[in-house]
Amino acid sequence: MKNTKLTSVKVLEHLYTRFKIDTVDKNMTLQKLTNRCINLYLSDTSFRNKLESHDDLIVSGSNL
Helix, strand or coil: CCCCCCCCCCCCHHHHHHHHHHCCCCCCCHHHHHHHHHHHHHHCHHHHHHHHHCCCCCCCCCCC
8 A cells, every 4th residue: 555645535425325336246446446537537538528528416515
């Protein structure tokens, strides 16, 4: 764990609940998902564009 950075992020509760339910019998964790998404965001232009144009989330106090 030498090359890791501990951080704190706020996640929408309904999305996190769905994620936990959908991954209960899979080998996917929030940490794996986060690291893979960051990697794809940095290395795949189409993935980056898709994320940057995604606006289906409910606006709250955080920068969604």
